[in-house]
Amino acid sequence: MKRTPETKSSYTDNLLIQSLSATPTPKEVLQRLTYLPPVPRDVAGIPRHERLHHLMQIRDLHLPSAIECQLLQSIDLMIKQGYSYRDPRQALTWTGISGEASAAGIRLPKALSAAVEGLSGVGKTEACLRCLHALGPQVVVHDSFPKLVGGLAQVVWLSVEVPPSGRASDLARALMNAWHAATASSRFDSALSKDRLDGMKALDEWRQVATSHFLGILHLDEIQNLFKIRSLKDRKSRAQARLELSIVEDQVLRWFLNLTNTGQIPVIVSGTPDGIGALTKRLSTAQRINTAGYHRLDRFTDPREGSFRKIFLPVLGQYQYVATPLPVDDALAKLIIDLSAGIPRIVIALWIGAHRVAFTRRDDDLRHGDFTTAASTWLAPLQHAVKAIREGNAAAMSRYEDLIQTDTSFWQDFWAKSISSSPSA
Numbered sequence: 001m002k003r004t005p006e007t008k009s010s011y012t013d014n015l016l017i018q019s020l021s022a023t024p025t026p027k028e029v030l031q032r033l034t035y036l037p038p039v040p041r042d043v044a045g046i047p048r049h050e051r052l053h054h055l056m057q058i059r060d061l062h063l064p065s066a067i068e069c070q071l072l073q074s075i076d077l078m079i080k081q082g083y084s085y086r087d088p089r090q091a092l093t094w095t096g097i098s099g100e101a102s103a104a105g106i107r108l109p110k111a112l113s114a115a116v117e118g119l120s121g122v123g124k125t126e127a128c129l130r131c132l133h134a135l136g137p138q139v140v141v142h143d144s145f146p147k148l149v150g151g152l153a154q155v156v157w158l159s160v161e162v163p164p165s166g167r168a169s170d171l172a173r174a175l176m177n178a179w180h181a182a183t184a185s186s187r188f189d190s191a192l193s194k195d196r197l198d199g200m201k202a203l204d205e206w207r208q209v210a211t212s213h214f215l216g217i218l219h220l221d222e223i224q225n226l227f228k229i230r231s232l233k234d235r236k237s238r239a240q241a242r243l244e245l246s247i248v249e250d251q252v253l254r255w256f257l258n259l260t261n262t263g264q265i266p267v268i269v270s271g272t273p274d275g276i277g278a279l280t281k282r283l284s285t286a287q288r289i290n291t292a293g294y295h296r297l298d299r300f301t302d303p304r305e306g307s308f309r310k311i312f313l314p315v316l317g318q319y320q321y322v323a324t325p326l327p328v329d330d331a332l333a334k335l336i337i338d339l340s341a342g343i344p345r346i347v348i349a350l351w352i353g354a355h356r357v358a359f360t361r362r363d364d365d366l367r368h369g370d371f372t373t374a375a376s377t378w379l380a381p382l383q384h385a386v387k388a389i390r391e392g393n394a395a396a397m398s399r400y401e402d403l404i405q406t407d408t409s410f411w412q413d414f415w416a417k418s419i420s421s422s423p424s425a
Contacts, residue, residue: 015146016083016214019154021136023080029072032134033064036315044323048359051321055355058319059348062130063312067295068123071116072131074293078112078266079135079156079216085110086214086264088146111260115280116270118297119389121345124270125161125221127297132157132219138182152213153183159219166226166248168199168255175206183213203255210265217266218259224275226252245278266292299389300342303333308342316347321355324365335368339375341389346382353378 011017024032037057040046046054086093118124132138138156145152160178163170176188187209191202210218227245247253260267269279300308313336317328326332340346353374358366375383 011080011084013089014083014087015142016086016088016154016216017080019140019142020080020083020156020216023076024072024134026069029069029134030064033062033068033072033130035060035062037061037319039318040321043321044364046321051359052352052356055319055321055352058316058351061316061319061348062126063315064127064130065297065307067297068127068131070293071114071127071295072134074114074295075128075131075157075217075268076135078114078268078292082112082216082264082266083214088214111262112266112292113260114268114292114295115276116268116295116297117273117276119299119343120272121343122297122299123344124297128219128221128268128270129159132159132217153185154214154216155179155182155210156216157219158182158210158215158217159221161221162223162225164225166228166252168203168249168252169197170199171252172197172199172202172206175210176202179206179209199249200251200255203252207255207259207265215265217268220256220267220269221271222275223269223271223279226256227275227278245274247278268292299344300337300347303330303337308337309333312344316351319351320366322358322364322366324363326366326368332368335371338390339371339379339386341386343386343389346379346386349379349382350374 037060040054043051116124116128136156138158140154140156141151142154143151158175158178160171160174163174173192176192179185180188180192188206191197191205224245226248228248229245256267259265269276271279300312303309309330313333314328317325317332320326336347336350340350350371354366354370356378357370357373375386
């Protein structure tokens with residue numbers, strides 16, 4: 001295949017990119033992200049007390065949305081574009097790692113970041129992790145490497161959940177633990193053995209190691225943990241207004257911005273609307289974390305929507321562990337959306353709960369009433385939140401800090417227009 005000069009200069013012969021899997025086709029993306037558990041056979045022959053154990057396999061069911069497929073494309077692009085600025089054969093790459101000044105007239109790294117937003121339960125974390133795993137091994141070992149003796153362990157990606165405290169010391173510890181889990185390196189053993197860490201010093205130490213091992217992309221999950229949760233009283237009093245969160249430690253945000261500014265490590269953040277909204281409060285921050293795309297994972301809102309009625313529900317309907325299955329029709333679609341607000345995690349929990357109700361009867365079948373009973377018993381603690389989400393009731397939603405509505409429509413519209421106007425769209 002003939003390459004353009006731009007592609008040849010940035011990708012060809014770059015050792016870091018050569019070690020990666022080829023960019024997948026749209027068909028390959030769908031195949032890599034989809035997981036279908038074994039469809040039940042001869043259900044009547046399985047004792048009822050054992051069926052529940054078989055049924056639990058549907059928690060692993062995964063049908064990627066169009067946005068998730070775009071997310072994999074974004075991550076693949078971010079990793080390879082990031083590496084295109086860090087060719088280990090070039091002296092300038094090692095100058096950047098050491099922190100020395102760069103000469104003028106050169107190709108300087110550009111910030112590469114992306115955001116994934118959605119309500120709790122829509123599958124943000126799973127989508128990010130599935131995309132990362134779908135692109136190949138997390139660590140590539142090079143027996144020999146330019147400028148180094150003894151080779152190098154190239155860490156392609158790292159995923160870390162921002163600790164609930166939002167503090168620099170806890171984030172640094174999480175990053176170091178994740179690095180150890182991925183590489184089995186003892187590099188951070190001394191720091192991790194300490195009861196207390198100097199947060200910023202530890203974060204900078206981790207960044208230096210990650211940069212020198214050519215980390216391809218960093219995924220920071222639960223980004224809302226960087227911000228303080230306001231009291232229930234405060235949330236209720238501002239239910240109709242846009243509610244802004246405050247950062248736990250300003251220095252952590254500065255470190256994060258510096259990480260994206262240097263352009264050496266692409267970053268993808270994922271979180272609930274309150275966290276993404278707080279992070280994008282300032283236009284400069286919003287620009288930095290959306291250079292590679294804003295990806296919003298939505299719940300199912302309409303029982304007639306094709307992605308739910310024609311794709312998700314028919315597949316889910318195959319996993320009925322009863323002798324007489326319930327017809328998968330419009331009535332069932334509406335019932336499930338009403339009782340779950342269309343949040344995938346709750347849909348699966350409702351499906352399991354309905355079966356548990358059905359298993360208590362003599363008749364070996366599944367009924368609409370089983371779903372209603374499951375919602376009012378097994379899923380009772382969720383019903384207030386489900387109703388608030390379904391109705392879009394701001395006052396009711398204010399009870400839950402991760403349901404706070406923020407205005408991210410700018411980036412949603414921006415990327416939608418960019419996709420629709422692209423030549424391949």
